[in-house]
Amino acid sequence: MYVNFGGFVSFSTVDWRGRAACTVFLRGCPARCFYCHNVDLQGGEDLRDTDEVIDLIRGSRTVAGAVVFSGGEPTLQGPALLHLAAAARAMGFSVGLHTNGMFPRVVEALLEGHLVDMVALDLKTTWERYDDLLGVAAVDAVKQSLSACRRAKADGSLGTCQVVVTLFRGREDDLPSIAEAAGGLDLVLQQGVAAGFVPLTRQELEAAAAPLRRSVLIRTREDGEVGYDPEQKPFR
Numbered sequence: 100m101y102v103n104f105g106g107f108v109s110f111s112t113v114d115w116r117g118r119a120a121c122t123v124f125l126r127g128c129p130a131r132c133f134y135c136h137n138v139d140l141q142g143g144e145d146l147r148d149t150d151e152v153i154d155l156i157r158g159s160r161t162v163a164g165a166v167v168f169s170g171g172e173p174t175l176q177g178p179a180l181l182h183l184a185a186a187a188r189a190m191g192f193s194v195g196l197h198t199n200g201m202f203p204r205v206v207e208a209l210l211e212g213h214l215v216d217m218v219a220l221d222l223k224t225t226w227e228r229y230d231d232l233l234g235v236a237a238v239d240a241v242k243q244s245l246s247a248c249r250r251a252k253a254d255g256s257l258g259t260c261q262v263v264v265t266l267f268r269g270r271e272d273d274l275p276s277i278a279e280a281a282g283g284l285d286l287v288l289q290q291g292v293a294a295g296f297v298p299l300t301r302q303e304l305e306a307a308a309a310p311l312r313r314s315v316l317i318r319t320r321e322d323g324e325v326g327y328d329p330e331q332k333p334f335r
């Protein structure tokens with residue numbers, strides 16, 4: 100079986116915070132987010148035998164206990180992703196997934212096969228603005244992926260599910276409805292960085308999060324990832 104390969108990092112502590120992971124990047128993404136930091140992985144072709152990628156994962160076993168599939172959009176290549184996740188699982192790795200949620204059947208298959216332990220699901224904007232922002236019809240698919248993750252988290256078959264929101268200056272008012280969609284899942288506010296935008300500071304992200312009255316994780320270039328709970332004070 101072949102996979103459209105995007106790259107490999109043998110050791111990372113940021114792709115699954117708190118875990119030593121290797122990261123497999125899969126090429127290709129149908130969305131066109133204006134702030135994409137992996138534009139080179141939106142398209143192109145570098146077909147590799149999945150055995151080659153499995154060897155890369157195996158080679159990181161001495162330093163990493165987890166593998167994260169990222170991209171691009173890894174669920175675009177469902178059969179290859181399922182094959183790689185199963186192989187990683189068989190080698191004793193925990194498995195993480197970064198996804199935009201556009202291919203819910205693949206997310207469901209990973210969950211039903213107990214092939215994933217952590218999902219970081221992007222919720223990019225309000226449902227009303229979703230398809231405009233991504234440049235493709237995505238909203239129904241993302242809702243389906245979110246529901247699948249929520250069910251799996253509730254029944255205990257998914258250990259960790261983070262909803263990741265990349266927030267830009269001027270869109271702070273969108274946050275309450277995005278957070279409502281996330282429900283009780285862990286919420287990560289990520290500082291949006293793109294040409295023409297002054298990034299929100301950590302303090303500004305905290306101010307945006309304050310009305311949510313729930314704990315969030317805030318990620319900025321300046322401070323890394325810190326916890327914030329408006330009912331208390333920064334907790335990490």
Ligand code: SF4
Pocket residue numbers: 128129130131132134135136137138141170171172199
């Ligand atoms: S979904 Fe992710 S990989 Fe795809 S265009 Fe958006 S930011 Fe880039």
